[in-house]
Amino acid sequence: MQYFLTEEQKTIKDLARKIAEERILPVRAQLDEKEEFPWSIMKDIADSDLFRIFVPAEYEGLGYGCLELCLALEELSRACSGVAISFAVSALGSYTLIDYGSETLKRKYLPDIASGKKLAAFALTEPTAGSDASAIRTTAEKVAGGYLINGTKQFITNGGEAAVYTIIALTDKSKGTRGASAFIVDKDTPGFTFGKKEKKLGIRASATRELVFQNCLVPEENLISRPGMGFIMAMKLLDKSRPSVGAQAVGIAQGALEAAYDYTQQRVQFGQPLILQPVVQNMLADMALQVEAARSLVYAAARNVDSGKDYTESSAMAKVFASDVAMRVTTDAVQLCGGAGYMKDYPVEKMMRDAKITQIYEGSNQVLRSIIASELRKRKAANK
Ligand code: CAA
Numbered sequence: 001m002q003y004f005l006t007e008e009q010k011t012i013k014d015l016a017r018k019i020a021e022e023r024i025l026p027v028r029a030q031l032d033e034k035e036e037f038p039w040s041i042m043k044d045i046a047d048s049d050l051f052r053i054f055v056p057a058e059y060e061g062l063g064y065g066c067l068e069l070c071l072a073l074e075e076l077s078r079a080c081s082g083v084a085i086s087f088a089v090s091a092l093g094s095y096t097l098i099d100y101g102s103e104t105l106k107r108k109y110l111p112d113i114a115s116g117k118k119l120a121a122f123a124l125t126e127p128t129a130g131s132d133a134s135a136i137r138t139t140a141e142k143v144a145g146g147y148l149i150n151g152t153k154q155f156i157t158n159g160g161e162a163a164v165y166t167i168i169a170l171t172d173k174s175k176g177t178r179g180a181s182a183f184i185v186d187k188d189t190p191g192f193t194f195g196k197k198e199k200k201l202g203i204r205a206s207a208t209r210e211l212v213f214q215n216c217l218v219p220e221e222n223l224i225s226r227p228g229m230g231f232i233m234a235m236k237l238l239d240k241s242r243p244s245v246g247a248q249a250v251g252i253a254q255g256a257l258e259a260a261y262d263y264t265q266q267r268v269q270f271g272q273p274l275i276l277q278p279v280v281q282n283m284l285a286d287m288a289l290q291v292e293a294a295r296s297l298v299y300a301a302a303r304n305v306d307s308g309k310d311y312t313e314s315s316a317m318a319k320v321f322a323s324d325v326a327m328r329v330t331t332d333a334v335q336l337c338g339g340a341g342y343m344k345d346y347p348v349e350k351m352m353r354d355a356k357i358t359q360i361y362e363g364s365n366q367v368l369r370s371i372i373a374s375e376l377r378k379r380k381a382a383n384k
């Protein structure tokens with residue numbers, strides 16, 4: 001399938017593929033087994049300037065868009081999505097700052113994020129607020145010298161590893177979603193510590209931790225935009241980021257398809273390679289078809305984000321479709337590899353474990369289906 005990528009887009013894809021094949025493939029099983037954060041690969045990604053993709057040129061970035069980020073993420077995820085998400089979350093943790101931050105904040109933080117010297121993270125989820133993001137309880141009270149943050153964030157990707165955190169907290173509890181605000185918090189701020197490191201089913205190379213705020217004083221200039229805009233900025237940020245989760249899912253599914261193809265070509269049963277069995281060919285064809293359909297939707301959604309037009313629905317669709325495809329394709333890949341596929345010596349069981357989270361994070365597929373249905377209703381009401 002041709003996607004009419006520019007020369008620059010092809011270069012980004014090739015760079016990411018080179019890192020994936022030369023640096024990630026040899027160590028992915030070990031990273032998964034030991035739940036080891038991939039710092040040396042983050043350095044390779046930084047040295048290849050891939051962190052600059054999502055940062056505007058004025059702040060030492062390359063000023064590319066969602067599609068370029070998706071191309072890099074797909075290639076990295078084809079090898080290991082635990083590594084890919086650690087990279088992707090630096091974009092997630094930077095978007096609110098890029099889109100709404102003051103000039104001073106952007107000059108202070110973005111060059112180091114662009115160079116990969118500092119990783120970023122985004123913290124919305126709490127023990128009481130997952131799909132119902134408006135149920136957050138972390139507060140940011142206005143005091144002399146800034147805002148005093150108190151509360152706990154849960155399941156935060158890059159938690160403990162990132163140097164810069166975008167935090168959503170309530171500045172006015174009485175105003176519901178209109179009472180939430182976004183702040184930049186440095187890792188070494190007094191009163192900010194890390195709780196439990198989660199042990200996960202998949203993406204085990206990535207770090208997921210609790211963030212604990214106890215009377216953590218953040219200077220007023222670290223407030224992004226105006227008080228009360230935090231929830232809406234978080235929703236917009238997630239709309240922008242969801243095609244990236246779709247791209248991770250496409251990469252995982254592509255990796256699983258290739259592994260299953262190779263296995264069925266080599267594995268001889270009933271006197272011939274498995275791939276000569278029509279039932280196996282049907283499964284491989286269905287897997288390839290689903291991966292290509294998901295890729296088309298993800299690239300289209302990413303282009304929609306880059307166009308700046310309303311992309312809530314297309315981003316949700318790409319994330320839901322691609323993640324459901326990743327789950328089905330990786331499960332079929334395990335099936336095609338049989339007993340071997342179930343063993344850790346083969347990569348497909350890891351891919352199946354890694355695929356599951358893409359149906360859950362950055363908006364569960366149930367929440368996203370309800371967003372798609374609500375956009376449908378709005379279109380119907382507007383007669384569009
Ligand atoms: N864009 C802009 N504004 C939006 C918006 C959007 N997509 N969605 C909602 N809003 C606005 C609404 O217009 C409304 O504004 P007003 O105050 O002006 O009326 C306000 O936000 C509240 O909207 P809702 O009443 O629809 O809010 P809700 O409480 O019903 O929320 C929800 C609905 C969509 C389910 C939301 O809770 C949600 O998105 N949940 C999923 C959370 C999520 O994706 N979490 C991911 C965490 S990050 C992560 O996973 C990262 C990682 O680990 C890698």
